[in-house]
Structures are given as C-alpha cells and as structure tokens.
Amino acid sequence: MFICHLIKSIQPTHNATKVETEVSSNLTLIKMIETVVEKLIPKSAKGRDFVQISSIFVVSIGAFSAGALFAWPSPTIPLLIRNTSYIGQISIEEASYLSILPAASMIASSFLIASATKYIGRKPIIWFMAIPQALSWILIAEAKSITAIYIARVLNGIGEGILFSIAMAYVGEISTPAVRGTWGNMITCSVALGQLSIAAVIASMDIVTAAYIHLFAPLLQILLVPFLPESPHYLMKKGERENAKIALMRLRWKTDVDCELSAMSESIERQRSEAGSFKDLFWIPANRRALLLVLSLRTFQQLSGITAFVIYAQYIFELSGARSVSDEVSTIIVFASLFLFLLVCLPVAGKYSRRLLLTASSTGCTICLLINVVYFYIQEETEVDVSDISWIPLLVMVGYIAFLSIGLLPLPVLMIGELFALSIKNHGMFVSTVYLALIMIAFPKILQLLLSNFSLYVTFLFFTVSCFFSTIFCWFCVPETKGKTLEEIQQLLSKTR
Known part of the structure; x- marks a missing residue:
C-alpha cells in the first residue's frame, strides 16, 4: 500500500495544492514508519545479523527450486527414454532439448531483466522469480506430452536468469562483508541441495509426485519475499534516502546507520561519475584482458563437463552397466557429494591462491576423468571382465566432484567480481552471463552427440x-x-602482455 501510495503521488495533476498535500502526506508517512522502526530496533552500535541471514535464506529458497529444476532431467531422462514415464517414450535427441531450452530462455529473458532493474526494485523481481518456477512444477506434474515439459523448461530458464543476476546482486547489496563471507555461499549450496533433493525424491516416487512436492519451494518464497527489506543500495540510486535508511536499519538491526548510508551514497556517486560503456569493455586493454580471462575460465569450467554430467548423470551410470550400485543410488551419491563438498570447500576456497587452486582443481579433474577413460576403454574395447570393479566410475566421479569444488566450480564466479573494474563491472557481468548461457546450451548438446555416436x-x-x-x-x-x-x-592487468 505504501508503494502504491507513492506511485500515485507522482502522477501528473493540474492541481498544485493537491500535489503539495500528497507530498506532505508521503513525507509524514515515511517519518511515521521510521519512528516505528526506531522503536522496534534497539539503539545499539553493534547491531545483529539475523535479518541479513534470514533474507539470504529466503532468496536461497528460490535457489533450491532452481537447482531441482536444473537437475530434473538427470533422473527423468532414463525414464523418458525407456517409455516408463507418464508422457510416453522420447528419443535421446528430444531429451537433449531439456538442457538447451532453459539456457536459451535465460539469454532471452536477461535483456528484459536488465531493463526491468532500472525501474523495479530487487525485491519485486525476486518475488516474481517464484512465479515461473511454480508454473514449471505445475506443467511438469500435469504434462500430457513432451511439449508441456519444454514449456516448463523455458519458464525454468527465466527463474535461473533472475537468480544468477538479480538475486545474487541483492545478497551482495544487503549484507556486510562478514555476513557475505560466511553466508553468501548459501545460494550455491542451496542449488546443490535442490539437485540432491530431486534425484532422491524421483528415485523413490514418480515424476508427478516429485513435482508437486517441490512446488512447495516457490510457493513458500511467494509468501516470504514480501517481508524482505528492499536493497538500500537500489533505493539510494533511486534517490529515496529515507526509505534506504529504514531498510538499512532493518538489515543491520540498529538505528545508527548514518555513516554507512553516507559511504553508500559516495560510492554510488563515484560509480556514476566513473561509469564506462560497452565500448570501454572491449577497447581498453585491461578491460579486454579481464573479459578474456573471465570468458576463458567460464569455458574451461563448462568444458570440465560439470553441467553436462549433472544433466546426464543417471543416464551415464545406466550406460556404464554398474552392478554394485544402482543407477539411481549412484546419482544420489554424486549429488550428495556435490552438496557436501561445496558446503566444506566454498568457505575456504577464497582464502588461498586462486591460480594454485584452479590448477590443482583442473589437474585433479584430468586424472579422475582419465581413470574413467581407461576403465570404459577396457569395458567396451576388450574382453576383460570388469564387473567386480564396476564401482570405479562412481568412486572416480565423487573424486571429480571433490576436485571441482576446490577450484573450477566456485572460483570463476568469485573472480568475476575481482577482475572487472567498477566502471564496467555491470557490462562485464552481463556479457559473461550471456556467454555462460550460450556455452551451457552447447556443451550438454556436445555430450548428447558424443553419447549417441561414440563409446x-x-x-x-x-x-x-x-x-x-x-x-x-x-x-x-x-x-x-x-x-x-x-x-x-587493474594495475596487474594493465601491465600484462
């Protein structure tokens, strides 16, 4: 009601007296809210973090749903291909579009999302993220053909686009460095937990029941997001200083926020004065090198196979013919390993040498995947019986996930924030997000073609x-x-040849 009241107050009118009355009423309302907030919040210089942490938790509910939707093809593709599902049999070619469509819609929607952020706050967009996610689960549950599933995957991509742009930005803007360092990785862990959840639930229930169970996440987010504070950073950029102060007092749970508010204002003004263009991103050597590094890291991250393996995990275990552990259990173990290793590695990954961790991660992944190459070569090209050691692919994939978690998985995301200069960071992050979506279209498709045409x-x-x-x-x-x-x-990038 308060937002609607403000919107109405800025509508054109020929009655100057009415305008003055409305403005005065708005200012009085703001002061009343600020007075209430000041009475609720203790007058403490220290403050508390629980509002920031709970806000990150609410956003992470959307991340959980995004992770479950992203990994949904992994346990379902074998069922769809074997004609044991509720929509009939599909081909591996048709199944490949289950991974392509979300990335494609994420690219298309990213332009609309970028435009929307200029006029709409972070909070309404995060609330809207739950709508396409909820519709995705409903379409999956009620689908009568693969077409309905395709539409659900397109809607899923819209939710992913909001999560990896707006939701991530919101968490960065509302949290202090200490909270961000400890709890900022909750979104990534929630994505992994969603992937584990969908694999475990579908292994014990049918696809329809699993969809309705996971529908609770977006519905819960729809209920909780209205209680979140808006980003003070966004409000300050819109010139709403009083509202920004109220939001900041809620987030820090203290009334003494004037110093932080002033620093935020100075930072915003500096960013406006130093704002660069897309041309600067490609024309200035340091910016160009930063972009090339970010895109290269994203490329090698996806070339490690992580996205492709997540989507086709159960299908790969089925093709491997392991007898010691079922395909469903193997998939659950892989997703559980991903969640646990991220939970352990993410807090410490940023504390050590980036180059050393990335190199160690790539080396470890190379060794693990090479072991699987040797195993599958012996299994497929020789007459050696490997049934007694059929657990090797699963053990190797767990090791592969462990090495990914210390470097190639988390560090490219972290280094995006480090490599881009403030003046072109928004442009750089936009280009890298679109590029990531493009290669997330390409590499799962490459894996499908390899699985279909080669050993x-x-x-x-x-x-x-x-x-x-x-x-x-x-x-x-x-x-x-x-x-x-x-x-x-930036000086290091400028000197690099």
Whole structure:
C-alpha cells in the first residue's frame, strides 16, 4: 500500500495544492514508519545479523527450486527414454532439448531483466522469480506430452536468469562483508541441495509426485519475499534516502546507520561519475584482458563437463552397466557429494591462491576423468571382465566432484567480481552471463552427440583433454588476485602482455 501510495503521488495533476498535500502526506508517512522502526530496533552500535541471514535464506529458497529444476532431467531422462514415464517414450535427441531450452530462455529473458532493474526494485523481481518456477512444477506434474515439459523448461530458464543476476546482486547489496563471507555461499549450496533433493525424491516416487512436492519451494518464497527489506543500495540510486535508511536499519538491526548510508551514497556517486560503456569493455586493454580471462575460465569450467554430467548423470551410470550400485543410488551419491563438498570447500576456497587452486582443481579433474577413460576403454574395447570393479566410475566421479569444488566450480564466479573494474563491472557481468548461457546450451548438446555416436570412453576422453588444457591455462595465464585490492588487480592487468 505504501508503494502504491507513492506511485500515485507522482502522477501528473493540474492541481498544485493537491500535489503539495500528497507530498506532505508521503513525507509524514515515511517519518511515521521510521519512528516505528526506531522503536522496534534497539539503539545499539553493534547491531545483529539475523535479518541479513534470514533474507539470504529466503532468496536461497528460490535457489533450491532452481537447482531441482536444473537437475530434473538427470533422473527423468532414463525414464523418458525407456517409455516408463507418464508422457510416453522420447528419443535421446528430444531429451537433449531439456538442457538447451532453459539456457536459451535465460539469454532471452536477461535483456528484459536488465531493463526491468532500472525501474523495479530487487525485491519485486525476486518475488516474481517464484512465479515461473511454480508454473514449471505445475506443467511438469500435469504434462500430457513432451511439449508441456519444454514449456516448463523455458519458464525454468527465466527463474535461473533472475537468480544468477538479480538475486545474487541483492545478497551482495544487503549484507556486510562478514555476513557475505560466511553466508553468501548459501545460494550455491542451496542449488546443490535442490539437485540432491530431486534425484532422491524421483528415485523413490514418480515424476508427478516429485513435482508437486517441490512446488512447495516457490510457493513458500511467494509468501516470504514480501517481508524482505528492499536493497538500500537500489533505493539510494533511486534517490529515496529515507526509505534506504529504514531498510538499512532493518538489515543491520540498529538505528545508527548514518555513516554507512553516507559511504553508500559516495560510492554510488563515484560509480556514476566513473561509469564506462560497452565500448570501454572491449577497447581498453585491461578491460579486454579481464573479459578474456573471465570468458576463458567460464569455458574451461563448462568444458570440465560439470553441467553436462549433472544433466546426464543417471543416464551415464545406466550406460556404464554398474552392478554394485544402482543407477539411481549412484546419482544420489554424486549429488550428495556435490552438496557436501561445496558446503566444506566454498568457505575456504577464497582464502588461498586462486591460480594454485584452479590448477590443482583442473589437474585433479584430468586424472579422475582419465581413470574413467581407461576403465570404459577396457569395458567396451576388450574382453576383460570388469564387473567386480564396476564401482570405479562412481568412486572416480565423487573424486571429480571433490576436485571441482576446490577450484573450477566456485572460483570463476568469485573472480568475476575481482577482475572487472567498477566502471564496467555491470557490462562485464552481463556479457559473461550471456556467454555462460550460450556455452551451457552447447556443451550438454556436445555430450548428447558424443553419447549417441561414440563409446563412453571417447566421451570422457573429450572432457579429459579439456581439463588438461585447463591446467595449462590456469597455471600460465591466470593472474594471482588473492590478497590484492581491486586497484592492484587493474594495475596487474594493465601491465600484462
């Protein structure tokens, strides 16, 4: 009601007296809200973090749903291909579009989302994220053909686009460095938890029941998001200083926020004065090198096979013919490993040498995937019986996930914030997001073509070679950013030849 009241107050009118009355009423309302907030919040210089943490938790509900929707093809593709599902049999070619469509719609929607952020706050967009996610689960549950599933996957891509742009930005804007360092990774862990959840639920229930169970997440988000504070950073950029102060007092749970508000105002003014263009991103050598590094890291991250393996995990275990552990259980173990390793590794990954961790991660992935190449070559091209060691692919994939979690999975995201100069950061992040979506279309499709036309060992050999080249690139081309300020990193990029 308060927002509607403000919107109405700025509508054109020929009655000057009415305008003055409305403005006066708005200012009085703001003061009343501020007075109420000040009475509720203790007059403490220290403050508390629970509002920031609970806000991150609410956003992470959307991340949980996004993770479950993203990994949904993994346990369902084998069912759809075997004609044991509720919509009949589909081909592996048709199944490949289950991974392509979300990334394609994420690209298309990213332009609309970028435009919307200029006029709409972070909070309404995060609330809207739950709508396409809820519709996705409903369409999956009620589908009568693959077409309905395709529409659900397109809607899923819209939710992913909001999560990885607006939701991430919101968490960065509302939290202090200490809270962000400890709890900022909750979104990534929630994505992994969603992937584990959908694999476990579908393994014990049918697809329809699993969809309705996971519908609770977007519905819960719809109920909770209205209680979140708006981003003070966004409100300050819109010139709503009093509302920004109220939001900041709620987030810090203290009334003494004037110093932080002033620093925020100075930062926003500085960013406006230093704002760069898309031309600067490609024309200035340091910016161009930063972009090339970010895109290269994203490329090698996806060439490691992580997205492709998440989507086709259960299908790969089915093709491997393991007897010691079922395909469903193997998939659950892989997703559980991903969640647990991220939970352990994410808080410490940013505390050590970026280049060393990326190199170690790439090397470890190369070794793990090479072991699978040898195993599948022996299984498929020789007469050696490997049934007694059929647990090797699962063990190797768990090791692969562990090495991914210390470097190639989290660090490219972290380094995006470090490599781009403030003046072109928004442009750089937009380009890298669109590029990530493009390669997320390409690489799962490459995996599907490899699985359809070649043996398993050839498929794993492709990603093994990619990880080997990633090792070389990370050691010789990635600059060390650990312990350096943003200014020092820009100087380093300017000197790089």
